[in-house]
Ligand SMILES: O=C(O)CCC(=O)C(=O)O
C-alpha cells in the first residue's frame with residue numbers, strides 16, 4: 193500500500209475497513225506486537241489434540257442442564273449440537289455472507305455504519321479501544337436488512353434478506369431455548385425475575401442484532417489480529433464460525449484455547465448481561481478471532497439483549513444474605529453506553 197493510502201486509512205479513524213483485496217503486505221497500522229499474538233493455527237478443522245477444549249453439548253440429552261451449567265461457570269461458553277437448526281440454512285447463511293463481503297469496497301461503503309451505531313458495514317466496534325487496526329470487516333443488522341441490501345444489490349437483494357431473516361428467526365428461537373436451559377440449570381425460570389423476557393402484548397421486546405464478520409486472507413497472520421480480545425455485551429451470543437478455525441476463548445490457567453469448528457454446531461457465549469443476571473455465577477467469556485493466510489473466514493454472531501429500557505440486575509432468587517448482589521442494576525441502554533466508554537472495565541465499574 194502506498195503511503196497516501198495508508199494515511200487515508202488512518203484518517204478514517206478506525207471506522208472503515210481496509211480495501212483488503214488490494215494489499216499484499218501488512219500495513220504497519222495493522223501489525224500487532226508479536227508478544228500478544230500466538231497465531232500458528234492452520235486454517236480448516238484440525239484434529240483436536242489439545243488437552244482442554246470447549247465442551248460440545250447435545251441439548252437433547254437428559255444431562256444437558258448440568259453440562260450447560262458447568263460450561264457457563266467454567267468457560268462462559270460451549271458449543272451446542274442437536275439444536276434443530278437445519279444445516280442447509282447454515283450453508284445458505286454462509287453463502288449470502290460471503291456474497292456480501294465479496295462486493296467491491298465502493299459498494300460496501302454505500303452502507304457504512306455510523307460511528308456509534310450497530311447497523312451497516314464497517315470495522316469492528318471495539319477498534320477505538322485498541323492502538324492497532326483489526327484484519328476484519330463487519331456488517332450489522334437488526335431484523336430485516338432490506339433498506340441496506342437494496343443499496344448493495346438494487347435488483348437482487350430478495351434472497352439475501354430472506355435468508356438473513358430466516359437465520360435471525362432461528363437464532364432467536366434457539367436463544368430462548370438456551371436461556372431457558374441456563375436459568376433452569378440454576379433452578380430458575382424466566383417468570384422468576386426476567387419478566388421483560390416474555391413477549392408483551394404479543395410483541396417480542398428483546399433487542400437482537402445479527403453481525404456478519406469477514407476475515408480476509410491475511411499476508412502476515414502471525415502479526416495481525418482479526419478481532420481483538422473482548423467480551424460480548426449481550427445476554428448470550430450464538431456464533432456460527434462457518435467451519436473455519438479462528439475463534440479462541442480465554443481460560444484462566446489455560447490461556448487462549450482455540451474453539452475447534454464442529455459442522456452445524458453453534459458456539460454459545462455468555463455475555464456481560466448474563467453475568468450480571470446470574471450474579472456472577474456465569475462468566476462472560478473473553479474471546480478473540482485470529483486470522484490465517486490461506487482462506488477467507490466468515491462468521492455470524494447473533495446477540496440477544498434485553499429491551500433497551502429494561503432494568504437488568506442479579507436475579508432475586510440468586511441473592512441472599514450469604515450471596516449479596518454483586519452488580520448495580522443497569523438498563524440495557526445504559527450498559528451499552530458505559531461499555532463504549534470504559535470497554536473491558538465495564539463490569540468492574542458497576543460492581544457493588
Ligand atoms: O468471528 C468470530 O469467531 C468471533 C466473532 C465475535 O466474537 C463477535 O462478533 O463478537
Ligand SMILES: [Fe+2]
Pocket residue numbers: 422423424479493
Ligand atoms: Fe464476540
